[in-house]
Amino acid sequence: MSLREVRALFIFPSWSFCAVRRALKYALAQGSTGPHTPLILYSFAMAALGISPTLYDPAIVLKSAEFKILDAPPARDEKKNIAVFTNPAHDLHIVEKPIPKAGPGQCVVHIRATGICGSDCHFWKHGRIGDSMVVRDENGLGHESAGIVIEVGEGVSEFKVGDRVAVEAGVPCSKPSCEFCRTGKYNGCPDVVFFSTPPYHGTLTRYHLHPAAWLHKLPDSISFEEGALLEPTAVALAGIERSGLRLGDATFIAGAGPIGLVTLLAARAAGAEPIAISDLSQGRLDFAKKLVPGVRTVLIERGLDAQAQAVKVEEALGQKAAVVLECTGVESSIWTSIYVCSKYSGMVFIIGVGKAIQNMPFMHLSANEIDVRWQYRYANQYPKAIRLVSAGLLNLKPLVTHRYPLEQGIEAFEIANDITKGSIKVQILDG
Template sequence: MQAAVLTAPTRIEIQARPVPEATGRDVLVKVMAVGICGSDIHYYEHGRIGPYVVKGPIILGHECAGVVVAVGEQVRTLQPGDRVAVEPGVTCGYCAFCKEGRYNLCPEVQFLATPPYDGAFVQYIKHREDFLYRIPDTMSYETAALCEPFSVGVHAVRRARLQPGETVAIIGMGPVGLMAVVAARAFGAGRIVVSDREPLRLEAALRLGADAAVDASAADGLAQLRGGADGSGVHVALETAGHPAALQTALGSLRRGGRLAIVGLPPQDEIPLNVPFIADNEADIYGVFRYANTYPQGLALLAAGLADTDGVMITDRYPLEQAQQAMERARTNKSGSLKVVVYPNGPV
């Protein structure tokens, strides 16, 4: 089979690799669509994200979906021909975090395209049965792959305890922020206001269900996020940009007693925050690390057609042999591209 392998920073080579064998509880999946994530771009360009360091050749890509072609002898729920979404992080199932249902915190997780584990820019992957989910015939492989960033949004609004009718601010309209708009709308948000610097992304947010879009460079941007003349602030803020100023803006947008979920990862470990504001307003702050127990609900919500995710999100399509060009497109075209999708087995 063919694989797109990152061999050095910003260098991807197409190599021949053996097709994995499905044994035990593992399933062999023919990969049909893979979305490029911000983390893929970080590994491609910088070779690391925090403690996760690329130390050798690695296959990127973790937002994926495909079709089952073979199953191990212990597999009971899937069979060849099943169309599936792939939840990329396979956990141990035995540690305290797994048993508590917070398996995203499992210290033994094997997450696609997170060093040292290879990802899905390849024609076939082997994946454990319990992290694969059937998708309806009416759902595209692209939508199924989008369930991965959508799951981040679902987990974030759950962590922030979003209640129907509450107001929400989402800072940063990259793919995760855009899918968080869909998640907030699905969970009954009363008003969603978003912020970014790119007009394309603000327009996409409005098409996906946001009520108002704020240019992050506007002098009165924070006032607009807090509610204009009323200025009382929002119940929930989601920071998805991974930028220090965006985090400070997200915190400042909260009403008294509001809740902030931190999704984006900034390049530095420490960021100044207004501690008196946090204490005086009893702001609750939640860290968000990937997701847990989101895929069944996420797929059901996407299948319900809450938003035209494919039509809005997917802007660029590339075959596997052009994975290098796909990564460059995602890395350099922030003003024109939202979700770049690679097709390991065609068509484009």
């Protein structure tokens, strides 16, 4: 990016540009990289002018708390701004919210597709994930979304009305004082606004207000359904990248849920071979086999200890795994993953989210020099995901097994939460 291009991002009087330029030079010297470098540079420039960066004000999100719970969904042709909410009593209901207006740097997006994530069901049924993400009031759900821009705010030049976009749900502070934003690791920002994570309402709504900097333009080759699937794809790509998976690595994927299946697609695209995947559900394993015909499947037996499960996986794989991608977060599955892993060179990479405190076979890890790593959400993955899907290297289309209109959002959640229904990814669509 040239200095001229960066300058075009700002609306400052000419006399102030010297200060901006000094800030840009400093920011570039810090090694800020990634698709959101312009956003980070913007913060530095604002700081040089003595202006507090207000790229996204969390209060704007909280102001959307003006809503009313509906006794019944409105008719589809009314086009009211409805959303799906839960609360500490574990209720699930349709609410009506005001239609938002785009402020400076923002876009209003008509959300056309939103996937139901396991975390959405967890907030509904359990009211929390860990100790920091707790449903304390009415809370909007959904963070896997794509749609079409219907209004752009002042200063937005990269989008226009009618653009098709994917919504990146995590919006960090982007302040120059934030180490994580400054270095491109914005998933670690302590002040991130992550839509659907309490207290912030989700993107599962008809009309959603979002900062333009965190929207991603979709090519015509990517549908809204695929655009919504970019969010779990970003999770999988972050895991593949951080695990260090290489061409020809024998790979075991624990869990054939949506994240596990997207991880399977990504591992295959990255050149993993052979690949084995496990699950408690034979139906999901059959689905995995159709998705990637060469994958080897292992049905997990309830009551079988972790070492015995590991033997089954190793037999299917034909060897121990150089890389294990654990996508469940369940303690017993993590133990199996550790026993499957190669000694003195193996990597167990945990993508799944589980209980706050878990046990591990410490001495087995230590004596065999098995590495264990984790990830938290993702950063800088959306552009990669868009390129891979657009090029046909990742075929996400089969993952959507159930579709519901927004007005039937409650029914959609009931299906997504019922393992007997055989869903992979349930999406809520709005025409």
